[in-house]
Amino acid sequence: MARQKVTLKASLPHGTFYWVTEVDARSEEEAVVAAENLFLAEMDRIDEWAFSDFEVERA
Numbered sequence: 001m002a003r004q005k006v007t008l009k010a011s012l013p014h015g016t017f018y019w020v021t022e023v024d025a026r027s028e029e030e031a032v033v034a035a036e037n038l039f040l041a042e043m044d045r046i047d048e049w050a051f052s053d054f055e056v057e058r059a
Helices: 028-045
Strands: 002-012 015-025
Touching: 002 028, 015 028
Parallel strands: none
Antiparallel strands: 002 015
16 A cells, blocks of 8 residues: 545535545555545534635735
């Protein structure tokens, strides 16, 4: 197994959400599934959260 950095992107009606994490996986497909599972686990356990960084550009 290799450590892999995975970026998941979701296009939402009012913006785009990215989830970036590192997982141990044998393939890209396995890495994506592991990253999705980690995201779902985080959302199940978290009561309150806030963004810790931002970037603002003129549109």
